[in-house]
Amino acid sequence: MLFRMIRGVLFHQRGKMLLIAFTIALGASLATAMLNVMWDVGDKVNKELKNYGANITVKPKDSSLLSDIYDVGGEEELNTAYLREDELGKLKTIFWAFNIVDFTPFLDARVTLPDNSTVKINGTWFGHHLDLPTGESLDAGITGMRSWWDIVDGKWLDEKEEGAEREVMAGTLLAQSMGWQVGDTVLLSGSHGTREVTIAGIFDAGGDEDEQLYAPLDLVQELTDRENKVSSIEVSALTTPDNELARRAARNPAALSSRDYETWYCTAYVSAICYQIQEVITGSVASAVRQVAESEGNILDKTQLLMVLITILSLIGSALGISNLVTASIMERSQEIGLLKAIGARDYSITGVVMAQILITALAGFAVGYIMGFGFAQLIGHSVFGSAIEMKARVVPIVAGLIALVTLAGSLPAIRMVLRLRPAEVLHGGR
Amino acid sequence: MLKAENIKKRYFQNRGEANYFEAVKELSLTLAPGTVSVLMGRSGSGKTTLLHMLSGLLAPTEGRVLLDGTDIYALPDKELSEKRNRFLAVVPQARSLLDTLTVMENILLPARLYGRVGSEEAARTFMQALGIGHLKDAFPRGLSGGELRRAAIARSLCQDTPILLCDEPTGDLDDENTAIVLDILLKAAKEQGKAVFLATHESEALKIADAAYKMDGGRIEDILIN
Ligand SMILES: Nc1ncnc2c1ncn2[C@@H]1O[C@H](COP(=O)(O)OP(=O)(O)OP(=O)(O)O)[C@@H](O)[C@H]1O
Numbered sequence: 001m002l003f004r005m006i007r008g009v010l011f012h013q014r015g016k017m018l019l020i021a022f023t024i025a026l027g028a029s030l031a032t033a034m035l036n037v038m039w040d041v042g043d044k045v046n047k048e049l050k051n052y053g054a055n056i057t058v059k060p061k062d063s064s065l066l067s068d069i070y071d072v073g074g075e076e077e078l079n080t081a082y083l084r085e086d087e088l089g090k091l092k093t094i095f096w097a098f099n100i101v102d103f104t105p106f107l108d109a110r111v112t113l114p115d116n117s118t119v120k121i122n123g124t125w126f127g128h129h130l131d132l133p134t135g136e137s138l139d140a141g142i143t144g145m146r147s148w149w150d151i152v153d154g155k156w157l158d159e160k161e162e163g164a165e166r167e168v169m170a171g172t173l174l175a176q177s178m179g180w181q182v183g184d185t186v187l188l189s190g191s192h193g194t195r196e197v198t199i200a201g202i203f204d205a206g207g208d209e210d211e212q213l214y215a216p217l218d219l220v221q222e223l224t225d226r227e228n229k230v231s232s233i234e235v236s237a238l239t240t241p242d243n244e245l246a247r248r249a250a251r252n253p254a255a256l257s258s259r260d261y262e263t264w265y266c267t268a269y270v271s272a273i274c275y276q277i278q279e280v281i282t283g284s285v286a287s288a289v290r291q292v293a294e295s296e297g298n299i300l301d302k303t304q305l306l307m308v309l310i311t312i313l314s315l316i317g318s319a320l321g322i323s324n325l326v327t328a329s330i331m332e333r334s335q336e337i338g339l340l341k342a343i344g345a346r347d348y349s350i351t352g353v354v355m356a357q358i359l360i361t362a363l364a365g366f367a368v369g370y371i372m373g374f375g376f377a378q379l380i381g382h383s384v385f386g387s388a389i390e391m392k393a394r395v396v397p398i399v400a401g402l403i404a405l406v407t408l409a410g411s412l413p414a415i416r417m418v419l420r421l422r423p424a425e426v427l428h429g430g431r
Numbered sequence: 432m433l434k435a436e437n438i439k440k441r442y443f444q445n446r447g448e449a450n451y452f453e454a455v456k457e458l459s460l461t462l463a464p465g466t467v468s469v470l471m472g473r474s475g476s477g478k479t480t481l482l483h484m485l486s487g488l489l490a491p492t493e494g495r496v497l498l499d500g501t502d503i504y505a506l507p508d509k510e511l512s513e514k515r516n517r518f519l520a521v522v523p524q525a526r527s528l529l530d531t532l533t534v535m536e537n538i539l540l541p542a543r544l545y546g547r548v549g550s551e552e553a554a555r556t557f558m559q560a561l562g563i564g565h566l567k568d569a570f571p572r573g574l575s576g577g578e579l580r581r582a583a584i585a586r587s588l589c590q591d592t593p594i595l596l597c598d599e600p601t602g603d604l605d606d607e608n609t610a611i612v613l614d615i616l617l618k619a620a621k622e623q624g625k626a627v628f629l630a631t632h633e634s635e636a637l638k639i640a641d642a643a644y645k646m647d648g649g650r651i652e653d654i655l656i657n
């Protein structure tokens with residue numbers, strides 16, 4: 001009979017219940033869309049950051065000083081200090097190893113071409129396969145870290161392919177001036193030898209690189225007799241935006257209290273990751289490419305704050321709407337409620353019936369709202385980020401909880417009304 | 432046994448000089464089992480107000496209403512609700528059926544509220560006696576005022592309480608049905624030993640009364656009968 005009463009009222013007051021469901025659906029859809037976008041946007045911005053290239057560079061302790069002061073980075077004669085190639089795998093053993101998305105070493109040199117002109121050649125990794133001390137393995141290299149390079153002709157080098165150790169990539173300006181085509185062979189002379197290489201790809205980077213050659217690290221090491229040596233490492237890492245603690249730590253980690261130190265060390269601040277990199281790479285100085293990391297972090301924070309605000313406002317709006325509608329529906333039913341009390345129904349069974357109706361309605365509203373929210377999220381994803389938003393499973397219980405809270409809060413005035421309703425007043429003749 | 436002790440009711444509301452209106456002036460009243468008490472009086476004299484106070488629906492401003500010695504308005508909602516259900520059946524003056532249930536379901540509702548099955552058999556008997564047996568599966572919306580009134584009476588009888596309070600039970604009824612209703616109420620008192628209380632304009636009701644009162648301006652006085 002309880003069920004029939006509930007169904008009866010749902011059917012009886014269809015218009016009002018539909019409105020309540022609609023209000024809830026609206027709130028739920030906005031909350032769903034905003035929370036999904038909020039979390040997904042974090043991942044997306046981080047990916048953008050990765051596309052933007054490295055956010056940490058690692059250099060030998062001595063050279064970094066020199067090249068910073070004299071701005072002579074790239075002149076190999078001065079580059080007397082090196083890092084060790086065989087230590088690179090250790091990057092994936094630091095505390096924040098999982099935040100290290102990609103990395104690649106560099107070693108540059110000047111080589112002489114058959115016409116006696118010299119060009120800069122950069123040795124680096126191209127999809128370099130690494131077996132880690134932890135037993136895992138991964139491919140690292142420049143390919144993912146220069147995603148904006150336009151391959152005008154040919155392809156990216158890949159060390160896993162046959163013959164890659166005798167291939168190079170040439171910048172478009174260089175290729176043009178030399179009249180090189182993909183597949184051409186060129187003779188390169190370094191300080192310690194000569195090698196014949198094949199042009200595997202021609203790229204347009206939109207910068208100085210367009211006049212340079214990129215080759216497998218081994219090749220450059222052989223040409224200049226610098227076995228196992230690299231002059232710098234670029235690292236792409238996911239980081240937490242800096243706060244006051246991170247800035248203090250960046251100045252001098254040793255000055256932190258042991259508690260602060262622990263917090264800092266165990267948070268993915270760029271300074272903490274740099275610090276940990278220095279711990280594993282001998283004689284190195286790791287520094288953040290700050291502009292990028294910080295501004296991205298700030299914008300992300302602000303966007304997410306905005307979305308939380310929109311979510312809260314839309315939920316408050318829903319609560320107000322629900323409160324009006326539920327109160328109106330109770331007023332419409334005050335005669336019935338008075339009668340139920342008169343024949344002995346307790347306050348809590350009446351509020352129970354009322355709440356059951358509202359919750360059934362809310363559930364329907366929530367289901368519709370979630371689907372609508374999915375649509376909204378995709379709409380936002382495609383119009384703002386140009387890609388789909390990945391729906392996070394944890395949003396479902398969160399939105400359900402929020403909607404339950406909003407529904408309960410919205411129903412409170414009506415419940416008070418039910419409790420205060422005096423049956424005598426509504427059963428009075430002629431009223 | 433239901434006993435009202437020195438009850439009065441004030442409605443707080445601006446009416447001329449005072450900021451309240453005394454709808455029922457101090458009075459005492461006893462409803463004894465097996466008797467029919469009839470309350471007559473002009474419209475607005477306070478009959479419904481008094482009946483509501485007696486039936487546990489309206490707390491008096493002063494005084495107590497004792498049900499078998501218990502002051503019902505001192506009870507918490509849970510217990511007062513149970514007293515209403517088990518002891519104090521009311522036929523309200525206003526229309527009082529739930530539109531979403533059939534007539535039969537309405538009649539069984541008081542019993543069902545507390546998990547009792549409620550006797551459909553008894554319900555059918557009362558409905559037949561009241562001339563609405565054919566309406567048991569109808570919904571209240573399509574029913575006439577008199578039919579609704581009789582359905583409410585059937586519900587209060589089915590509630591199977593020792594006390595039965597009716598507000599204008601014959602209000603919408605023709606003479607023939609008035610006679611039937613009065614007869615049924617008389618039987619409820621005499622055969623089942625209920626304490627029956629009627630607030631009515633219908634002077635025919637005096638014929639079945641064991642006690643009768645006239646209400647005027649919130650006061651009652653005994654009318655001598657027979
Ligand atoms: N909730 C209320 N607030 C203020 N005044 C009220 C209220 N209920 C009733 N009254 C007033 O109390 C007086 C008595 O009302 P009551 O309904 O008890 O009269 P009645 O004798 O039942 O009349 P009728 O025969 O028309 O049903 C009336 O003047 C009415 O206006």
Ligand SMILES: [Mg+2]
Binds near residue numbers: 429524
């Ligand atoms: Mg009245």
